[in-house]
Amino acid sequence: MMLIPDAEHDDLMLTDRPLVVCDIDEVVLEFVTPFQAFLVDNGFELRPTSFRLNGNVFSLEDGVETGKDKVAALLEAFFTSQDQWQTPVTAAADSLARLAEHADVVFLTAMPPRHRAVRRRLLSQHGFDYPMIATEAAKGPAVMALHGARTQPVVFVDDIFTNLQSVREHVPDTLLLNLMANDTFRAMAPHPGDGVDIADDWAHAEALIRAHFTPAAA
Ligand SMILES: [Mg+2]
Numbered sequence: 593m594m595l596i597p598d599a600e601h602d603d604l605m606l607t608d609r610p611l612v613v614c615d616i617d618e619v620v621l622e623f624v625t626p627f628q629a630f631l632v633d634n635g636f637e638l639r640p641t642s643f644r645l646n647g648n649v650f651s652l653e654d655g656v657e658t659g660k661d662k663v664a665a666l667l668e669a670f671f672t673s674q675d676q677w678q679t680p681v682t683a684a685a686d687s688l689a690r691l692a693e694h695a696d697v698v699f700l701t702a703m704p705p706r707h708r709a710v711r712r713r714l715l716s717q718h719g720f721d722y723p724m725i726a727t728e729a730a731k732g733p734a735v736m737a738l739h740g741a742r743t744q745p746v747v748f749v750d751d752i753f754t755n756l757q758s759v760r761e762h763v764p765d766t767l768l769l770n771l772m773a774n775d776t777f778r779a780m781a782p783h784p785g786d787g788v789d790i791a792d793d794w795a796h797a798e799a800l801i802r803a804h805f806t807p808a809a810a
Pocket of ligand 1: 615619750752
């Protein structure tokens with residue numbers, strides 16, 4: 593069994609097939625939309641005026657901007673009860689199931705590892721039965737630890753610029769896909785940087801991944 597530094601994870605036994613490393617929040621589970629609903633339920637609102645949480649959360653009662661510590665506490669409470677809020681991203685389960693016929697799929701989430709058990713249950717409820725790594729460390733070294741010197745094609749799917757660029761730095765041959773479920777925040781997102789392809793949705797991502805696995809014979 594493989595061990596990834598600074599992470600908690602399921603048993604990881606890769607086959608000799610291609611590898612798809614896939615983020616969770618905003619990629620296979622909705623995050624922004626349910627977090628907005630959670631905030632309203634708790635007397636706050638997320639105003640989508642820029643691509644960030646801090647500075648965009650306000651009290652519904654008096655309209656005052658919510659401080660960083662309170663936003664962090666709300667996020668913690670949200671992750672604790674994520675199984676009551678988060679739902680699958682459209683087509684993610686079907687796309688991954690098709691890809692998993694030809695590739696190993698591993699989830700890599702930046703969520704604090706203490707919420708691992710509830711997330712594992714939530715994923716399995718929705719048919720996402722792939723091993724999960726939870727770490728707050730950079731994603732590039734984690735993908736490097738996973739893939740090592742293997743020669744199979746590798747794909748990394750994430751909504752966050754810094755995660756994509758971290759993997760680009762550590763495993764340069766990776767096909768890097770930027771995918772974000774929430775339309776409003778996707779429209780405000782910074783460009784994911786050089787070497788990253790932007791996928792509109794899972795159908796698009798799946799097509800790009802298949803093309804990477806099977807380069808045209810030409
Ligand atoms: Mg994410």
